[in-house]
Amino acid sequence: MFQQFKNTFQLDTDKWDDYTSCFKRMEAPAKTILLNEGEVSKRMFLIEKGCIRVWFNGNGKDITCQFFLENETVGSIESFRKNIPSPTNIETIEPSILWWIHKRDLDRIIEEIKENPHLRDMFIDKIFDRTFNYMKYFFSMVRDTPQMRYLNLLKERPEIVKRVPQHYIASYLGISTVHLSRIKSKILKK
Amino acid sequence: MFQQFKNTFQLDTDKWDDYTSCFKRMEAPAKTILLNEGEVSKRMFLIEKGCIRVWFNGNGKDITCQFFLENETVGSIESFRKNIPSPTNIETIEPSILWWIHKRDLDRIIEEIKENPHLRDMFIDKIFDRTFNYMKYFFSMVRDTPQMRYLNLLKERPEIVKRVPQHYIASYLGISTVHLSRIKSKILKK
DNA sequence: CTTCAGCAATAACATTTGTTATCAAATCTA
DNA sequence: TAGATTTGATAACAAATGTTATTGCTGAAG
Known part of the structure; x- marks a missing residue:
């Protein structure tokens, strides 16, 4: 599962094994809630197989705001970053095979890679990409x-x-x- | 103008003077275009007085997507970050007093502060905040x-x-x- | 095999929102 | 001050979109 990403990160094998061993495999049937609205997020998920949606309760209606497929990661970044209750639910649409990592492990990894210029820039780029994505959604919403x-x-x-x-x-x-x-x-x- | 921000950054006075001296003051009448759609952004603006909007041409219509007031900074971050043509225009609404910094100077400053854990985290926080903001706009657009x-x-x-x-x-x-x-x-x- | 829940298409009707046009007030400019 | 431009309100009509109800299909569970 992780081998495909190895080259991107350019880590020595020890670190790599350390980091990847933090992920645990799990299977979830369709319609499994992985994170509840209002709950503080403690896990991030990498999808090996399956399909996930992020949604929230908007004035009584179930509103989906994002979809994720194989090889993508899902988590409530706001909840993660600020340790606040998640504004969204995370739920499987199809039966899925997932790899999850605990926030405490991920936080440790992030602290470490921030000292590595290459990885730090990748990290910052990732955040920027998320911003650009939301920008595009927003623009598309007012324009199209x-x-x-x-x-x-x-x-x-x-x-x-x-x-x-x-x-x-x-x-x-x-x-x-x-x-x-x-x-x-x-x-x-x- | 800059004094009010000084405590936040916890820089020694030399660095602080170095950084702040990169900003140049300018005045702009109402309806001045500060950045044109399609142009690669080379400047970022700090507003001392006035009001600015960011807009783009959406299928022939003038669509405003953001507003900025005193003490806020404006720039096309996508254009800045990736050196690509800006998808948006930046334009004054009221006669304004602005402080601008050239991309080359800002890039240098960012590279430097990335080595400082405190400032680096502030920087990352700033990007996250932008992401959260766009998220909120987007959510509000589908929900409300x-x-x-x-x-x-x-x-x-x-x-x-x-x-x-x-x-x-x-x-x-x-x-x-x-x-x-x-x-x-x-x-x-x- | 039967049943039932989830999903998708469609029709009829209601509501929201956009378009165009007109008018009046405010503001800017010569 | 007079004239132009910008701004905002409103009416009348048109188009887009939502709501509710009905139908049929499909696949999963018993």
Whole structure:
């Protein structure tokens, strides 16, 4: 599972083994809640197999705000960073195989890599990437019509559209399931 | 102008003078473009007096995505970080007094402070804060009605609502000026 | 095999929001 | 001060989007 990332990090084998051994394997059926809204996050997850969504309760409605697939990491970074209750839930959509790491171990690793210029910059880059991503979501939300957002998702993350039930996609796009259905049928007719 | 920030950074006076002397003062009338969409950003601005908006051309429409007031810094961080053309314009709304720093100087300062654990963590915190902010905007966009977003802006940044022309506010909220007008009159009637 | 829950499409109707146009007040400028 | 520009409110109509209800399909559980 971890071998594929090894080159990226350029760590000597001891450190590498130390870090990777912090991860524990687990399996979770579909619809397993990995983190509850309001709970302080203690774990981060790496997905070996499966599909996960992040969602929150927005004025009574279940609103999905992110999707994750294989080889991606999931965690409530706000909760992690500031030790505050998570504003979101993390939940499997498909039966999944995950590797998780405890916050205390991850914190230790982060403290260590901050002393290494190469890794430190990678870390900072990662945070920036997250910022840019949220920026893009936000921009797209004010700029694009729902149809444009759907087409964009289809183009950028076709796997998501294939594997994720439509009502999650709809709430991610900020529209009703009915409207998403209409958009799809409109596109088909062209 | 800079004195107020000095304690936060805990730098010795030499360094402090070195860093602050990189900033140049300038005055700009209302509607001055400080950075053009498509241009690679070379400057970051600190606002002493005035009001600035960040906007972009979204399918032909002028869409405002951020506002800045006194003592805040403005720059296209994506353009800065990756040396790519800025996706946004930066423009004064009111006549403003600004302090700007060249990217080359800022880059040098950032490289230096990354060696200082205290400042490095402050820097990383700053990036995280930006991420959290965009997250909040994004969440609010999918979760809240325009009226809720307006009330929220009124609560969180009343200065903005007072000082910024309504059509900028409307585009920031993702609605038309007419609709914003309707929302305001609806609120008044209660 | 049967049953049931989850999922998706569609229709009918209601509500929200956008567009265009008009007017009035405020502000800036020559 | 007179004229232009910016700003904001409102009305009338059009388009987009939500809500509710119905139907049929599929796959999992018993």
